[in-house]
Amino acid sequence: MPRRLAMPATGAISGLCRAHHRARATADPMATYFTADTHFGDADLVRRRRSAFGSVEDHDEALVARWNARVGVDDEVWHLGDFAAEASRAHCAAIFRRLNGVKRLVRGNHDTNRVLDLPWAQPPVESARISVVDAAGATRRLFLSHYPHRSWPGFWRETRHLYGHTHAYLPDTSRACDVGVDAQGYRPVDLAEVLARQDEAGQAPEEMAIRGLR
Numbered sequence: 001m002p003r004r005l006a007m008p009a010t011g012a013i014s015g016l017c018r019a020h021h022r023a024r025a026t027a028d029p030m031a032t033y034f035t036a037d038t039h040f041g042d043a044d045l046v047r048r049r050r051s052a053f054g055s056v057e058d059h060d061e062a063l064v065a066r067w068n069a070r071v072g073v074d075d076e077v078w079h080l081g082d083f084a085a086e087a088s089r090a091h092c093a094a095i096f097r098r099l100n101g102v103k104r105l106v107r108g109n110h111d112t113n114r115v116l117d118l119p120w121a122q123p124p125v126e127s128a129r130i131s132v133v134d135a136a137g138a139t140r141r142l143f144l145s146h147y148p149h150r151s152w153p154g155f156w157r158e159t160r161h162l163y164g165h166t167h168a169y170l171p172d173t174s175r176a177c178d179v180g181v182d183a184q185g186y187r188p189v190d191l192a193e194v195l196a197r198q199d200e201a202g203q204a205p206e207e208m209a210i211r212g213l214r
Contacts (some may be wrong), residue, residue, distance in 0.1 A: 032132050033071055033101070033188035036108065036146065036164025037180035038063055040095045041087025049167065049182070054175040060087060060095060062211035068100045076121075077101040077188055078128070079107020080164040080179060089114040108164060109211030129153060132191050140191060148176065151207050152196035172201040173213050 037129065039045045040063065053059035071077055083105065084092045085192040096103070096118045105124040116124050127145040134140050141159040143152045148163040148170055155161075161176035168183035177197050179189055189197075204214045 024094065031072070031075045031190055033075060033077045033190055034065070034144075034162055034179040034194060035181060035184070035188040036178070037082045037167060037182060038079070038084070039082055039110070041091050042085040042110075044086065050060065059127040063098070063186055064095065064098050066185075068098070070088055070187050071100040073100050075101045077103050078106065078130075078162075079103060080106045080144055080145055080162060082110040082164060082180075083108070083115045083118075085110040087114070092118060107142050108147075119206055122166065129159070134195070140195070150205065152176075155207065157206070160194070160198060171203065172197055174198055174201045174204045175208070176205060177201070 005054075015206060018132065021101075022146065024179075040060050041056060046053055046059045048054045050059055053062055077099075084095070087095075092114045093197050102121045104122060105115070105118075105120050105130055107124045107126055111124065127143070130144065131139050132142060140156055143149075143154060143159050143161045145152075146161050147165050152161045153159065156174070158184060162179045163176065164178060164180040165180050166180055166183075167180060170178060172178070175198060177183070179194065181187065203209065208214060
């Protein structure tokens with residue numbers, strides 16, 4: 001599977017991800033979750049957009065609790081960027097230690113060295129192409145990035161797109177959606193939830209819509 005900034009090519013990353021998930025299918029069926037834009041320690045964001053939490057301390061505690069209520073110790077979590085902002089190295093490390101799961105990072109614009117240097121399962125990456133097996137046993141291809149794309153690798157080969165960054169401002173499409181906490185009840189989501197959200201979207205990506213496809 002993928003990681004870091006001085007990293008292997010996306011194709012190599014994708015192959016490692018597929019191998020990892022195939023191995024998983026024959027062992028324990030551990031779940032895979034997706035999230036983004038947790039912004040731990042970001043007091044300014046809490047004041048501007050998440051004031052219902054009251055304080056940045058309460059915000060961080062709530063997000064840790066919601067994460068751990070869904071994710072088991074051995075589950076996999078893909079964090080699609082902006083893990084923390086305006087937070088000290090010590091605070092980032094303390095929060096990271098408390099979060100369940102095997103954690104992987106697709107780097108966001110706020111992810112400086114205090115986030116990149118955390119003990120992620122593998123070094124953070126700029127994007128990733130992975131395969132995840134759904135509840136019916138079908139393999140689903142995903143393209144992960146912090147930023148939303150109008151088109152993406154594997155677009156015409158049934159690859160779905162997951163992203164963060166937009167804080168729920170962009171509408172979902174039938175092939176792409178924001179998995180950031182603002183769009184997802186402030187907790188990680190699994191593949192079934194992602195696919196259901198995209199299937200319920202009111203519009204298709206432009207490249208499909210212009211051809212009358214969904």
